[in-house]
Amino acid sequence: MTDEPLTRTRKPAGAAVMQPQVTAAIQAAAFEELAAVGYGKLSMEAVARRAGVSKPTLYRRWPTKEQLVISLVTEVAVAAAEPPDTGTLESDLRAFLAISAAGLSHPLASRIIPDLLAQAIRVPSLAEALQSGLGQSRRAKVAQILDRAIARGELPPGLNHELALDFLMAPLFWRAILGGTPTDPTYLDELTTMLLAAFGAHRNR
Incomplete structure (x- = not known):
């Protein structure tokens, strides 16, 4: 399953389509969550919930919160x-x-x-x-x-x-x-x- 709606163009099996607007929404949510609870209490689940995306959508981009925060920096x-x-x-x-x-x-x-x-x-x-x-x-x-x-x-x-x-x-x-x-x-x-x-x-x- 991808972040984008299905299109007429067939995607390779298992390919993850990264929508820029979804990535931007996750980044904004991560900043807000980081400001609210700090790095120590930051959780990927809370970021996904705040961004309104599924956890697989988040983990597909950043497998850990450490990688997410480093990406933000x-x-x-x-x-x-x-x-x-x-x-x-x-x-x-x-x-x-x-x-x-x-x-x-x-x-x-x-x-x-x-x-x-x-x-x-x-x-x-x-x-x-x-x-x-x-x-x-x-x-x-x-x-x-x-x-x-x-x-x-x-x-x-x-x-x-x-x-x-x-x-x-x-x-x-x-x-x-x-x-x-x-x-x-x-x-x-x-x-x-x-x-x-x-x-x-x-x-x-």
Whole structure:
């Protein structure tokens, strides 16, 4: 049996037809369930029930909840927006911080991210997915902001990229995890100013 209605075209015996809209519904349900109960209590049955699909339909895509969650993390990393390119480092940083803060403050993300970070200590494959997906992939994109600023002469060529990237995201994660308000405009303005000073930024003459 497949996710799609029967058509005139004969499918190979046993072939599973994966409807994109069904997959999307399952992913949305998984995010909602993960936010509601956390990774530890997440069950495939609850995800299937919330998505309105059968358990075989779910298991055909992801045999375990671990694989399901890792897939969700990968999807988020791939869908991450390109970093802003406004023409100046200061504007790029301010825009990036605003976008990132909004993402961390999302009702689902604000509950899912702290839980996954805690669970990653116990689940090595989840830790690896977070590091390679949301970690390395996202950092590679954000590094473009620094590279463009160096090319424009706004940052020193010897800037420590890895440390600078840590500086960019750590304050927002720390504030979000501790229940702060990372989207406060004054906070973001002051954080931008401090980052520019920490990076040794200077304006073109």
